[in-house]
Amino acid sequence: MNQFSVMLAQGHQRRRSSRRTVNAVMLALTGLLTLLALIPLFWIIGYVFYRGGKAINLDFFIHTPTPLGVPGGGVLHAIEGTLIISLISSILAIPPGILAAFYAARHPNTPLGVALRFSTDMLSGVPSIVVGLFVYALIVVPQKHFSALAGGVALAILMLPIITRTTEEMLKLVPGTLREASLGLGAPEWKTSLSVVFPAALDGIITGFLLGIARAAGETAPLLFTALGNERFDLGRMIQSGVQSHQSIFQVIGRILNQPVDSLPLTLYKYAQQPYPERVEQSWAVALVLLILVLLVNIIARLWIELRARRLRG
Amino acid sequence: MRKTFEAEIQQLKDELLLMGSMVEQQVLDAVDALKRRDVPASHRIFDSDAKINSKRYGIEEQVMILIATQQPMAHDLRLLASILEVSAELERMGDYAKGIATINIRMGEEPPLKPLIDIPRMAKKGADMLHRSLTAFINEDVNAARAIPPEDDEVDDLYTQVYRELMTFVMKDPKNIDRANYLLWTAHNLERFADRVTNICERTVFIATGEMKEITSSGDGSA
Amino acid sequence: MNSNIAIQTVEKTTAEVRGMKVEVKDLSVFYGKFQALAEINVDIREQMITAIIGPSGCGKSTLLRSFNRMNDLTPSAHIQGKITLDSEDIYAPGMDVVDVRRRVGMVFQRPNPFPKSIYDNVAYGPRLYGVRRHSDLDALVEHSLKQAALWEEVKDKLHQSGMSLSGGQQQRLCIARALAVQPEVVLMDEPASALDPISTLRIEELMQELKKDYTIIIVTHNMQQAARVSDYTAMMMIDEQRAGRMIEYDQTNIIFTRPKDKRTEDYVTGRFG
Numbered sequence: 001m002n003q004f005s006v007m008l009a010q011g012h013q014r015r016r017s018s019r020r021t022v023n024a025v026m027l028a029l030t031g032l033l034t035l036l037a038l039i040p041l042f043w044i045i046g047y048v049f050y051r052g053g054k055a056i057n058l059d060f061f062i063h064t065p066t067p068l069g070v071p072g073g074g075v076l077h078a079i080e081g082t083l084i085i086s087l088i089s090s091i092l093a094i095p096p097g098i099l100a101a102f103y104a105a106r107h108p109n110t111p112l113g114v115a116l117r118f119s120t121d122m123l124s125g126v127p128s129i130v131v132g133l134f135v136y137a138l139i140v141v142p143q144k145h146f147s148a149l150a151g152g153v154a155l156a157i158l159m160l161p162i163i164t165r166t167t168e169e170m171l172k173l174v175p176g177t178l179r180e181a182s183l184g185l186g187a188p189e190w191k192t193s194l195s196v197v198f199p200a201a202l203d204g205i206i207t208g209f210l211l212g213i214a215r216a217a218g219e220t221a222p223l224l225f226t227a228l229g230n231e232r233f234d235l236g237r238m239i240q241s242g243v244q245s246h247q248s249i250f251q252v253i254g255r256i257l258n259q260p261v262d263s264l265p266l267t268l269y270k271y272a273q274q275p276y277p278e279r280v281e282q283s284w285a286v287a288l289v290l291l292i293l294v295l296l297v298n299i300i301a302r303l304w305i306e307l308r309a310r311r312l313r314g
Numbered sequence: 315m316r317k318t319f320e321a322e323i324q325q326l327k328d329e330l331l332l333m334g335s336m337v338e339q340q341v342l343d344a345v346d347a348l349k350r351r352d353v354p355a356s357h358r359i360f361d362s363d364a365k366i367n368s369k370r371y372g373i374e375e376q377v378m379i380l381i382a383t384q385q386p387m388a389h390d391l392r393l394l395a396s397i398l399e400v401s402a403e404l405e406r407m408g409d410y411a412k413g414i415a416t417i418n419i420r421m422g423e424e425p426p427l428k429p430l431i432d433i434p435r436m437a438k439k440g441a442d443m444l445h446r447s448l449t450a451f452i453n454e455d456v457n458a459a460r461a462i463p464p465e466d467d468e469v470d471d472l473y474t475q476v477y478r479e480l481m482t483f484v485m486k487d488p489k490n491i492d493r494a495n496y497l498l499w500t501a502h503n504l505e506r507f508a509d510r511v512t513n514i515c516e517r518t519v520f521i522a523t524g525e526m527k528e529i530t531s532s533g534d535g536s537a
Numbered sequence: 538m539n540s541n542i543a544i545q546t547v548e549k550t551t552a553e554v555r556g557m558k559v560e561v562k563d564l565s566v567f568y569g570k571f572q573a574l575a576e577i578n579v580d581i582r583e584q585m586i587t588a589i590i591g592p593s594g595c596g597k598s599t600l601l602r603s604f605n606r607m608n609d610l611t612p613s614a615h616i617q618g619k620i621t622l623d624s625e626d627i628y629a630p631g632m633d634v635v636d637v638r639r640r641v642g643m644v645f646q647r648p649n650p651f652p653k654s655i656y657d658n659v660a661y662g663p664r665l666y667g668v669r670r671h672s673d674l675d676a677l678v679e680h681s682l683k684q685a686a687l688w689e690e691v692k693d694k695l696h697q698s699g700m701s702l703s704g705g706q707q708q709r710l711c712i713a714r715a716l717a718v719q720p721e722v723v724l725m726d727e728p729a730s731a732l733d734p735i736s737t738l739r740i741e742e743l744m745q746e747l748k749k750d751y752t753i754i755i756v757t758h759n760m761q762q763a764a765r766v767s768d769y770t771a772m773m774m775i776d777e778q779r780a781g782r783m784i785e786y787d788q789t790n791i792i793f794t795r796p797k798d799k800r801t802e803d804y805v806t807g808r809f810g
Contacts, residue, residue, distance in 0.1 A: 177649040186638040524795030
């Protein structure tokens with residue numbers, strides 16, 4: 001034992017009892033604050049389940065709305081609308097997002113790389129309603145009608161920065177030696193990116209995509225001026241009539257794209273404002289559906305990652 | 315760097331020097347006892363040779379340990395290998411001295427054939443050569459090491475002289491052959507003693523240069 | 538009589554007959570203005586293992602990566618002098634980088650298998666070069682894994698992910714992957730430094746086997762490994778301008794028993810720095 005160990009032993013003794021109290025206090029405090037943070041989440045979920053659960057039934061999912069007073073109506077149109085718009089926005093946002101991320105990750109110091117990073121950051125800060133207005137001026141006005149396409153474009157713009165940012169981060173996480181190993185075998189750059197780097201980053205990229213979708217599915221404001229809403233949207237009927245009049249698949253798709261559509265958040269917005277109690281109840285049910293949808297997307301994302309990780313570990 | 319290793323090497327060198335001085339002393343003592351016909355002294359020399367042997371094994375063991383634990387390379391490796399070799403040479407040189415003591419014991423009560431003059435000279439020269447060669451070895455003094463082997467000629471000349479002298483004794487009276495043989499054998503041991511010093515010198519050069527070359531004394535006069 | 542009983546070197550008579558696989562003439566490597574290597578001259582004998590040793594930062598890896606033009610990946614890198622593979626300058630303007638990299642394979646310090654199956658890891662290279670038939674790929678994969686002494690351990694689980702193997706196995710997988718494209722030279726950058734002692738010895742055994750068919754150049758900071766494994770050793774050090782230079786290049790036996798340069802002596806006896 002030298003003088004220093006004596007010093008430390010003494011200091012340690014002095015600290016002992018006060019340390020215990022401080023430990024306990026901090027533990028209690030953090031526990032309390034955690035609870036506080038969790039309360040809104042569980043309150044919302046609980047309340048939505050409670051209010052929405054009353055109006056929800058099978059009809060809700062498979063029927064379009066019926067006039068007031070008639071039972072058995074649903075929000076099939078809104079569900080279809082949400083799915084269509086999400087599909088459109090995914091198709092529009094994913095390729096540019098991923099390609100931009102590849103470029104920015106590989107050439108971060110070139111003018112283009114810097115510009116990409118900068119604009120991605122800026123875009124993610126633009127309010128969604130402004131994006132809606134922009135697409136209104138760009139697409140709705142020239143076309144002279146609202147459409148699913150316009151809605152898809154608006155949401156794509158909102159999804160883009162999320163996808164780009166996450167993909168870029170995930171690509172940077174792929175160890176450089178993996179790339180070097182591929183290049184060392186004689187593979188060209190593009191093949192290395194495609195066959196080695198991309199699969200290695202895939203998990204993260206998918207997560208980014210799902211996050212983007214979750215955000216887009218919940219947006220209301222931009223859809224106000226683009227998709228507008230359409231209570232009479234019926235996908236089944238449109239496809240049927242298309243088949244009957246021998247239209248090509250492109251024509252049917254074209255028709256669908258050019259229709260104004262509803263989405264779940266949009267429907268919620270409209271129903272909640274109406275003076276009819278049934279409609280208000282239904283808006284709670286829509287909220288429940290949205291919530292379940294978002295939860296489902298998150299769960300699927302996590303399951304996917306876990307499965308991939310398991311397979312990798314062999 | 316490698317302070318522990320350096321210290322261990324220094325210790326080994328010290329041990330080697332110590333062993334060398336034990337051998338020097340032993341050969342001088344053995345010849346001196348022979349000159350004075352001191353048989354008890356020769357008995358003592360005979361017994362104490364065991365100490366030289368155990369010194370050698372101690373040095374060997376230490377070298378093995380260093381090789382295993384220190385991964386010696388290049389110069390260090392050559393040095394350790396040479397220490398191993400030299401300790402073996404010293405042990406054999408010690409055995410030559412022991413042999414002389416044995417001769418003295420065997421001669422027993424017989425009167426000496428002649429007063430010893432050249433043989434003690436051989437011993438002194440050999441011991442001196444050994445001393446200087448070990449100093450050169452420890453100091454890695456290549457020049458000093460190269461200068462010693464030629465002196466072996468002196469020892470060889472003395473040996474020839476002793477041989478001739480003893481032959482005349484035998485020819486004068488064949489009954490002298492026993493005692494002449496004993497003395498011849500002693501001289502032979504001392505001649506071999508000096509030869510081994512040359513090996514030590516060659517090792518010194520090896521440590522410094524990495525080349526193993528025989529250093530020949532001019533006109534090899536081994537009979 | 539002057540018998541030179543010098544450490545009877547392993548100047549295997551075949552070595553005299555063996556040609557030079559790779560020749561480096563006055564090679565200098567720059568990263569922008571900074572000179573990383575200065576006037577390196579060294580000739581690598583075919584079907585032998587050549588080790589490059591030296592203190593950290595002396596440019597060993599830079600030199601190694603020059604052999605398969607991996608330095609090209611750093612935008613500011615450029616060279617003077619030349620490196621020839623079978624007497625062809627690999628930096629000549631018309632030279633196909635992809636071909637150079639096929640003929641000169643590389644194994645890295647940390648095992649880096651692709652996140653694919655074991656089979657796909659080894660088949661990746663051959664597929665790049667147009668080998669498509671399943672039977673061809675199967676044979677190639679098996680041959681490469683056997684050469685890397687890994688076949689017996691993985692033959693029943695070729696479709697499991699390469700990342701599910703242990704560290705030593707992963708490194709052998711990376712070796713199999715490199716061998717699958719039938720290179721002529723194999724570069725190894727501290728191939729066993731991330732592995733445990735037993736895996737390390739296995740890799741060293743493997744190298745002795747492989748040198749029958751390939752020319753191997755290995756960078757290592759482990760001197761005992763260089764001594765155990767290589768036939769020739771090159772000693773490098775940085776000069777006052779922080780550029781790496783070749784100090785001494787000779788048979789391994791000589792470098793470690795009687796090196797000619799004092800700096801080499803100091804380094805191998807651990808008295809450097």
